[in-house]
Amino acid sequence: MTTTAFDMSAQLSRRAxxxxxxAIREILKITQQPDVISFAGGLPAPELFPIEDVRRAADDVLTRYGPAALQYSTTEGHAPLREWIAMRHGIPAANVQIVTGSxxxxxxxxxxxxxEGDTVLVEAPTYLGALQSFQPYLPRYAQIPTDDGGIDxxxxxxxxxxQQAQxxxxxxxxxxxxxxxxxxxxLSLERRQALVELTARHxxxxxxxxxxxxxxxSGEPAPSLYELGLALAGGDPERxxxxxxxxxxxxxxxxxxxxWVQAAGPVIAKLIQAKQGSDLHTPTFNQMIITELLPILPRQIETVKRVYGERGQRMIARISEHxxxxVEFTQPQGGMFLWVTLPQGLDTTALLxxxxxxxxxxxxxxxxxxLGGGENTMRLSYSSAAPEKIDQGMRALGETLSEALA
Amino acid sequence: MTTTAFDMSAQLSRRAxxxxxxAIREILKITQQPDVISFAGGLPAPELFPIEDVRRAADDVLTRYGPAALQYSTTEGHAPLREWIAMRHGIPAANVQIVTGSxxxxxxxxxxxxxEGDTVLVEAPTYLGALQSFQPYLPRYAQIPTDDGGIDxxxxxxxxxxQQAQxxxxxxxxxxxxxxxxxxxxLSLERRQALVELTARHxxxxxxxxxxxxxxxSGEPAPSLYELGLALAGGDPERxxxxxxxxxxxxxxxxxxxxWVQAAGPVIAKLIQAKQGSDLHTPTFNQMIITELLPILPRQIETVKRVYGERGQRMIARISEHxxxxVEFTQPQGGMFLWVTLPQGLDTTALLxxxxxxxxxxxxxxxxxxLGGGENTMRLSYSSAAPEKIDQGMRALGETLSEALA
Known part of the structure; x- marks a missing residue:
């Protein structure tokens, strides 16, 4: 018989x-040349990973749980891990779903x-990965302007x-x-409160x-939107x-x-059903290892905060210098990233x-x-950059920008 | 302000x-009473898990790869694992995508x-989990009758x-x-060949x-549909x-x-993009552990085959006896399950x-x-049942069926 030449592309779904x-993945390929100092990725600092603790935890988990650590397990997630998360947030474990990465x-x-066609409101700019997660469900997006205090x-x-008028x-x-x-x-505290109330009303x-x-x-922590929403709902996680x-x-x-995800019961119930069809459950072994690591979590957070704080401050100091x-830039009080805005008319893609x-x-x-925009902006990650690389990299980037502005 | 009582259910998507x-999850809850011998689940035999090998592999992986074993990694999957799979199947690694469980x-x-609305053809009966995976994309199903030789x-x-006429x-x-x-x-060899040719033609x-x-x-292995498809495509995995x-x-x-999934390039390219939005990548550590375990895979497969073979044969012997x-039943040549068909009119759900x-x-x-049907059928799993439980369980089930038929 004759072989049929398939056009595989013709078989793809509309969403595919x-x-x-x-775009970032493609850009990262360009930037991954050896001897290029890259602030493009968003990787946690690997030298801070508690490898020996993970080694011990993996070993302990296999000793304590035996084959159960390697067997199928429940879609909801490892009960002790869910309970720990729930307790920290003052909610029942039933409102916590373990997932395979955020x-x-x-x-x-x-x-x-x-x-399809539902409007999803997102910050301008927002996390690209979230857009990738939502895209297959074919939403429309509306962008919300942001400034130094977060969402306006x-x-x-x-x-x-x-949107409603339309x-x-x-x-x-x-x-x-x-x-x-x-x-x-x-996001500032006042805006958090306003945001939670406005969205509830609508x-x-x-x-x-x-x-x-x-x-x-640095700076003072503000309550999460979840906490504010819980207070607004009279402490009832179901509302x-x-x-x-x-x-x-x-x-x-x-x-x-x-x-993990924390949500009201009807959402969790559907997440469980969706997750059954998506990967059955998050790897059993991994959930048990994470649970075993919870006692070192506070120490680990202190280390990561200290190091990222030093790197972030150093990057800001060098930016100010070079x-x-x-050129404007944000001064983050935590996390891994800062944001640089060049004068209008400059294009950071062309400049790369x-x-x-x-x-x-x-x-x-x-x-x-x-929905596009921000051609004159760039993201810099300081989380996994050694101090001397920050010095060297910000000098080189300063020269690039000075040349472009000249 | 007044708190707004949210109707969370009203926010759910149509697909949700x-x-x-x-249904099985719910049924498993009923059957998980202590002292009930359950053949309901589909669990691999945990006593055969190579725990000490996993312990050693986890340790070796952390020593060899250090923090890279715990860092983000590529969406395609761990290169040595993809290469091993590709080599076994005689295709390029580019046609292999690692996934977080089938x-x-x-x-x-x-x-x-x-x-939405595309027809997906499935065996009658088929794997329930696949229906759960496909359901969110809102297909129509058409059932293909099966007999002892598989798909008709x-x-x-x-x-x-x-379907085409409609x-x-x-x-x-x-x-x-x-x-x-x-x-x-x-599925018999003749039917495999016919199936691959028929689907290619259509x-x-x-x-x-x-x-x-x-x-x-037991019995003789037949080539996979993938191998037959590859031969039909002149050895070109892209076709x-x-x-x-x-x-x-x-x-x-x-x-x-x-x-893992093996497929033509255009399908793999879209799987990568979809997986980026689904979980970024399969856990790095786990892929490295599996790669480390590949040398023991042949030995492990021999053990599992021997034990499941003994259990399957024992179950068949006891069924024949009790x-x-x-009452009809299948005689599997491998795997974990057999299928029992009662005379028409009996309902295994009512009988449970x-x-x-x-x-x-x-x-x-x-x-x-x-699309429904099979009310007079049941699935029995022998993979994780100890011999004496098989004896005891098949006797009890035989009594239940005899009573129902009387």
Missing amino acids: RTMNAS QQGLDLLGKVLID VEALERVLHE GQRVKLLYAIPNFQNPTGRT GLLIIEDDPYGELRF NHVIYSSSFSKTLVPGLRDA FPAG PRAVERKVAYVPGSPFFA | RTMNAS QQGLDLLGKVLID VEALERVLHE GQRVKLLYAIPNFQNPTGRT GLLIIEDDPYGELRF NHVIYSSSFSKTLVPGLRDA FPAG PRAVERKVAYVPGSPFFA
Whole structure:
């Protein structure tokens, strides 16, 4: 018989056709030349990983649980881990779902919440990975302007009214209130309160993504949107309209892929069903290892905060020294990133090859905008950069920018 | 201000409303009473897990790779693991995608292939978990009748013509050719060849799910649909219309959640993009542990095959002894399951409480039919049952059935 030449591309779903290779992933390839100092990635500092503790924890888990550590387990997650998370947040374990990295939490939330054409409100700029998680469910996006205090709540209200006037179904707001990726900005307390009240009034869910909240190295902590939502709901997690997502990736290690979602019962029930079809459960062994590591978590957080704080401050000092006038930058109080804004008209994507010639790399800011914009912005990560590399890299980047501005 | 009582359920997506708690999950709860001998689950035998090898592998991986074992890693998967899989199947590593359990492979394939309303052809009965993975993408199902030789290919051709006559877009066939879950049946060589040719002629993709293929304890192995598809495509994996999925869950351990998909480039490219949004990557540590365990895989497979073979044969012997006339059952040549068919008119769901009274449990067969049917069928798993439990359980089940038939 004759063989049939298949056009595989013709078999793809409509949603698959809307997926693109991550712009950042492509950019990272360019920047991964040897001898280029890259601030483009967003990796936690590997030299801080508690390897010996993980080694001991893996060993202990196999001794204590035996084959159960390697067997199938429940979709909800390892009970002691869920209970620990729940206790810290003052809610029942039933409101906690373990997921395979925050990214899975976002995918599952997209799956159970977003209908095609629903409007998802996002910060401008926002975390690119969240857009990738939501995209397969074919939402529309509306961008909310942000400034140094995070989301502009008055602008949010205007956008909401516009959307409603256009007959759009606004389903949820996705927000990263602490040391946002990509900007490093933190939402002020007043705005948190206003945001939670406004969204509750409008029947809008919030997905609060908080991977960096524990990594505050300066300033005063503010309550999470989840806590404010819980207070607004009279302490009843079943009536809290804020869904909270966090992770052990930035505080312990990312390579075990352990994170969680806190939400009201009806959302958790659907997350469980969606997760059954997505990966059955998060790896048993990994959840047990993370649980075993919980006693070292406070020590680990202190170390990470101290080191990121030093690196962040050093980067800011060198930027102040080397960057030309007219370049603005954020001064994060925690997390892994800061955000640089060049004068209007400059394009950081066009500038990247010139930076790479000078052996330094960053991520252009534009891909972080759901609807475009930010051509004159860039994200710099200080989390995994050694001090002398920060010195060297900011000098080279300063030269690149000075040349571009001249 | 007044608190707003949210109706969380009203916020759910249309696809979330179509999701249900797994029927089997609910049934397993009933059957998990202490002192009930359950053949309902589908768990690999935990006493065969190579715990000491995993302990050593975890330790070695941390020594060899250090922090890289716990860091973020590429979406495609750990290169040495992909290369090993690719070499075994005679294809380039670029055609292999590592996934977080076969279940994730099915979810991602559903995501990148299925548009709402596309027809997915499934065996009657089929693996319930696949239906759960595909369901969020809102396919229509068409059931293909099966008999002791697996899928009835002539019936498949009739169904195809019917679907096409109705103007339906038939996208893919999902099949488990080896020791099928739930029936334990294996597709004959002649039918494999006919199936691959028929689907190629009709421009239909096959998803071949093969978690049990290595666990053959009797009879002669047949080539996979993937191999036949590759031959039909002149050895070119880019033109193979068969997508292959397998896993280390049944041969090594399930709790690490390591599996893979083999497919043509355009499908892999979209799987990578979809996986970026789903969990970024499969846990780094786990992929490295599995790679480290590859040298013991042949020995492990021999052990599992021997034990499952003994248990399967013992179950068949006891069934022959204790079950009343008129009850039919499959005689699997591998895998973990066999399938029992009672005379028409009997209902295994209604019968389950009576079995549980006699301290024995099974899974009713009906949930394995995408479009219903099979009320008189049940699945029995012998993989994790000790010999004396098989003796005791089959006697009790025989009594239950005799009583029902009397």
